[in-house]
Amino acid sequence: MNWFIFAPRAAGAVRHVLSPDGWAVFVVNEVDVRSLDGGGWAAARLAPAPVVVPPARMADVAGLCAESRVGVASVALGYAKVEPGPPWFELRLGWRRYWVRLVPEWGASAPLSAPAHRLYVLCGQRMCDLSPLFALADPLTWPRYASRVVRTYVDADVAGRWIPLCDVAKCGGDAFRALRRGVRALDILADPRRLRLLFQLVYDRRREVRSAGYRLELWSVDPAKAPDPDNMTPRGQFTLAASAALSYVAHMIPLGEVMRYMRLDAVKTL
Numbered sequence: 719m720n721w722f723i724f725a726p727r728a729a730g731a732v733r734h735v736l737s738p739d740g741w742a743v744f745v746v747n748e749v750d751v752r753s754l755d756g757g758g759w760a761a762a763r764l765a766p767a768p769v770v771v772p773p774a775r776m777a778d779v780a781g782l783c784a785e786s787r788v789g790v791a792s793v794a795l796g797y798a799k800v801e802p803g804p805p806w807f808e809l810r811l812g813w814r815r816y817w818v819r820l821v822p823e824w825g826a827s828a829p830l831s832a833p834a835h836r837l838y839v840l841c842g843q844r845m846c847d848l849s850p851l852f853a854l855a856d857p858l859t860w861p862r863y864a865s866r867v868v869r870t871y872v873d874a875d876v877a878g879r880w881i882p883l884c885d886v887a888k889c890g891g892d893a894f895r896a897l898r899r900g901v902r903a904l905d906i907l908a909d910p911r912r913l914r915l916l917f918q919l920v921y922d923r924r925r926e927v928r929s930a931g932y933r934l935e936l937w938s939v940d941p942a943k944a945p946d947p948d949n950m951t952p953r954g955q956f957t958l959a960a961s962a963a964l965s966y967v968a969h970m971i972p973l974g975e976v977m978r979y980m981r982l983d984a985v986k987t988l
Contacts, residue, residue, distance in 0.1 A: 735764070735870045736904065736966060739879035741847040742872050749796030751806065754821065754838060759794040760846070762874035765828040769851055769870055770863050771820070771835075787863075789832030791823045793872075795839045795846040802840060809850055812969035813885065815842045816850045827873065847880050848872065853970055861913035868908040883965035886973065887982065903962035912936060916960060920971045928954060936960040955979045 735742055747758040768789025798817070801808075806817040817840040826834045839850050857864035881889060906912045912934050919931045931937030932954070939954030956964065961981035964971065 733872060733876060734868070735848050735851060735872045736868050736907070737879060738904065740881035740884075740966065741849045741879065742874075742876045743845055743847045743878045743880045744795050744874070745877045746795045746797045746841065746844055746846045748799060749840075751796075751798055751802045751817075751840065754794070754819075759796050759838075760874070762793045762795070762848070762872050762876075763827040764791060764793070765871045765873060767828050767831045767866075767870075768826065768834060769855065769866055770832050771854055772856055772860050772863055787832050788820070788835050789830060790820070790837045790851065791826040791828070791830070791834040792836045793839060793848065793851070794836060795841065795848075797844050797846065798840045798842075806840065809853060811849065811853055812882070812971075812973065814849075814969050816840065818850055818854065845877075845880070849882070849967075849969070852967070857907075857913055857967070857970070858917045861910040861917075865908045865910050865913060868904055881965055882968040882970075883973075886968070902959040903966065906936070906959060906963040907966065916963060917971070919956070919960075920964075920976050931960075956981060 733742070742762075744760045744762075746760045749758040750756050768791040770787050770789050773787055802817050806819055809816040809818055819838040820835050821838065823834040823836040837851070837854070839846060839848075841847075851870075852864050852867045855864040855867055883889065906916060915927070915931055915934055916936055918927055919936060925941045928937050928939075928941045932940040935957055937954050937960070938957050941954065955961075956976075956979050958981045964976070964980060
């Protein structure tokens with residue numbers, strides 16, 4: 719079951735792709751994957767500049783080789799009952815499946831920092847979100863690209879917001895709102911150095927990695943110091959801010975492996 723947090727959209731408002739309420743979510747129609755120019759696609763334009771995508775992604779999602787980066791100036795979202803074949807690129811993010819294509823765009827609503835392209839996103843459900851932008855920007859290897867997604871605005875009729883962690887935990891109440899309150903978690907996702915280390919902490923349990931995480935306020939205990947006998951978690955865990963940041967990318971990490979290291983006091987695991 720999916721848990722969505724819906725927020726009303728003020729008339730004429732332009733909002734972030736990712737906010738403290740989660741990823742921008744669209745209610746999309748079934749579309750004909752053979753016709754990208756056909757009707758039914760939900761469209762969104764990105765500002766103040768295109769979201770930059772590393773050159774390697776061109777080979778994956780466009781069937782082309784590129785020596786320079788490209789920019790996603792707009793996104794089109796749709797729903798497909800039947801799994802599309804090539805040239806659609808399958809993107810498995812945890813329990814969610816997406817199919818994406820990148821094609822040249824013929825317009826933009828912001829100054830261009832890279833050749834303009836449109837990203838087509840097909841979802842396996844009618845609630846389609848913009849988190850593939852973050853995954854394609856490769857948050858582990860090229861966090862400076864992924865960080866732009868957090869600060870990018872989306873100009874579209876957004877139906878609601880989605881926090882991935884809320885698919886596997888009951889999110890609600892004052893405690894959970896405190897977990898995601900403010901922008902500290904988003905600041906972590908938008909800081910290339912912290913973002914890279916946050917993902918590294920998920921996969922790498924070496925002492926020096928956790929020491930670096932402690933210095934950047936992502937990990938709660940400095941492994942270089944003697945354990946505190948009064949500390950219930952002497953080996954440490956993710957800080958509250960880091961746990962909140964991970965809640966937005968829970969479908970992009972091996973969540974079951976790191977759940978015990980996250981500060982989940984505010985949510986109840988299903």
